Amino acid sequence: MSGYVGNKDDHLKRMRRIEGQVRGIAKMVENDKYCIDVLTQVSAVTRALEAVALGLLKEHLTYCVTQAVAEGGAVADEKITETTAAIARLVKS
Numbered sequence: 001m002s003g004y005v006g007n008k009d010d011h012l013k014r015m016r017r018i019e020g021q022v023r024g025i026a027k028m029v030e031n032d033k034y035c036i037d038v039l040t041q042v043s044a045v046t047r048a049l050e051a052v053a054l055g056l057l058k059e060h061l062t063y064c065v066t067q068a069v070a071e072g073g074a075v076a077d078e079k080i081t082e083t084t085a086a087i088a089r090l091v092k093s
Contacts, residue, residue: 003063004056014052021045053090060086 004011025041060083068079 003059003061007055007059011052011055014048018045018048018052021048050090057083057086057090 002008021041022045025038025045028038028041065079065083069076
C-alpha cells in the first residue's frame with residue numbers, strides 16, 4: 001500500500017487542477033500572450049507540482065520509511081537510500 005492512499009483523492013484533485021493550468025499555458029502560447037505572463041503561469045505550475053511532491057514525500061517518510069525503519073535491516077537501508085535519491089532529485093530540479 002502507498003503512503004499517500006489516505007490522501008489519494010486530494011492528490012488527484014490537485015493534479016487535475018495542475019493539468020488545467022498547463023492546458024491554460026498552452027492556450028496562452030497559442031494566442032501569443034505576453035512572455036512574462038506565460039512565464040508567471042509556468043512558475044505557478046512549477047510551485048504547484050513542488051507542493052504535490054513535498055506532500056508525497058512527507059507521506060512516504062511518515063508511512064513507508066517509518067515502517068521500513070521499524071523492520072530494520074536491508075529494508076530500512078533500501079528505503080533510506082531510495083528516499084535520499086528522491087530528495088536529491090527534488091532539490092536538483
